[in-house]
Amino acid sequence: MSLTMAILMLVGMWLSVAAAMLWGVLRIVRRHSHPHHLAPKALAKPQVAHRARRHAGAH
Incomplete structure (x- = not known):
């Protein structure tokens, strides 16, 4: 086998391994992604007003 062929x-082989890893990562991301049609409902919730917190030692 010549050096060029090696x-x-x-x-x-490196490209095939990189493509397989990319395919696996994209598959996992697609499985764990949140559906986009629920986002407007989550944003429509009324926000609860938060009181300012007083920390110990703060004057």
């Missing part, structure tokens, strides 16, 4: 095979 280098081309190494690059090809």
